[in-house]
Amino acid sequence: MMKDFECTQESYAREVLREKGLKSTAQRLAVVHILHMSGKSLSIGEIHCGVKDLLGNTGLATIYRTLEMFEDLGIVKRLHFPDGGHGYTFSQGEHVHHMVxxxxxGVFDFSECPAENFDYASVEKQGFRMKDHFIQLFGQCGKCVEAA
Amino acid sequence: MMKDFECTQESYAREVLREKGLKSTAQRLAVVHILHMSGKSLSIGEIHCGVKDLLGNTGLATIYRTLEMFEDLGIVKRLHFPDGGHGYTFSQGEHVHHMVxxxxxGVFDFSECPAENFDYASVEKQGFRMKDHFIQLFGQCGKCVEAA
DNA sequence: TATTAAATGAGAATAGTTTTCAACTAATTT
DNA sequence: AAATTAGTTGAAAACTATTCTCATTTAATA
Structure with a gap:
């Protein structure tokens, strides 16, 4: 389906889906494609529009279903904006953080984890069992600094 | 109006509101009271119920308005959960992070910033101008570890 | 190519949030 | 203490976001 020449991101998604016995549908690959091409985080609405441009009519519910699944699979990451909105960005399951x-x-990944050397002893002393952490840096990117 | 004996949190909120020329209404102080008493993060719905218990009927819109305002004023912090939900917790504007x-x-504050010693040079090299960062640790608290 | 389990689209249903506006109230002034 | 006034509230409507249902379609496999 879709295309003959696929980028690594699409192959990666195909592979993850196949391993789980899930289907690589045109809609799912289109979501990957759009996220990958855009170079920034996209809202559900933007993703929906992008997929419709690629494939013609596509149900919004499919976009929701796809993104939820992709998040579980580690194919996308959901970002939380200060205003409460959400953005989605492509991910290959690595531990990266985001500068938004x-x-x-726009989303800029960086792999050095700011909290890498943090001593969690004080936290764990209280019996807390760490599972994960979420770090997001906010600011303005070079272009937006200039434009302002 | 409300109570004769106020805790520091309520006085703090009163003060912040007064400085901005905003009114210390029973509803607003009730929100502070509930957040402070609960010792954990609360959802909008939980806060609404709590305020209704204290004051009798209270509009949900007021809760939304109050929390948005409080967030701007630094009186509450909004937490983002992995499932997309939100929780609100009392704050006195200090730079603290949360273990959820x-x-x-439940919310457990810790003032040591995990990213304190992180070198943002690589980020800033790309022209990015840092404004803020958001860090949240996820895991299980001692009680929930035992209960599981 | 036939089979089958998974996925989709459409729209209804539900949940979450914001807006509008007349009535009300905290804080200030007289 | 009463009058003033600007900010605030409740209620419902309006709007936005998300999930569900189910008949139809499709990718993967045999």
Missing amino acids: CVDCR | CVDCR
Whole structure:
């Protein structure tokens, strides 16, 4: 389906889906494609529009279902904006953090974890069992700084 | 109006409101009271119920308005849960981070910032201008570990 | 190519949030 | 203490976001 020449991201998604016995549908690959191409985080609505541009009519429910599944599979990450909105960005399951431009919502990954050397002893002393952490940096990207 | 004996949190909120020329209504102080008493993060619905218990009928819109305002004023912080839900917790504007129990949604503050010693040079090299960061640790608190 | 389990689209249903506006109230002034 | 006034509230409507249902379609496999 879709295309003959696929980028690594699409192959990666195909592979993850196949391993779980899930289908690589045109809609799912289109979501990957759009997220990958955009270079920034996209809202549900933006993703929906993008998929419709690629495939013609596509149900919004499919986008919701796909993104939820992709998040579980580690194919996308959901970002939380200060205003309560959400953005989605492609991910290959690595432990990366995100620097988000609050103006254009561009996403810039960085793999060094700011909390890498943090001593969790004080936290764990209280019996707390750490599972995960979520770090997001907010600011303005170079372009938006200039434009302002 | 409300109570004769106020805790520091309520006085703090009164003060912040007064400075901005905003009114210290029973509804607003009730929100502070509930957040402070609960010792964990609360959802909008839980806060609404709590305020209704204290004051009798209270509009849900007021809760939304109050929390939005309080967030702007730094009186509450909004937490983002992995499932997309939100929780609110009292704050006095200090720079603290939160450890959140994914089971009971209890919130445990810690003032040491995990990212304190992180070198943002690589980020800033790309022209990114940092404004803020958001860090949240997820896990299970001692009680929920035992209960499981 | 036939089979089958998974996925989709459409729209209804539900949940979450914001807006509007007349009535009300905290804080200030007289 | 009463009058003033600007900010605030409740209620319902309006709007937005998300999930569900089910008949139809499709990817993967045999």
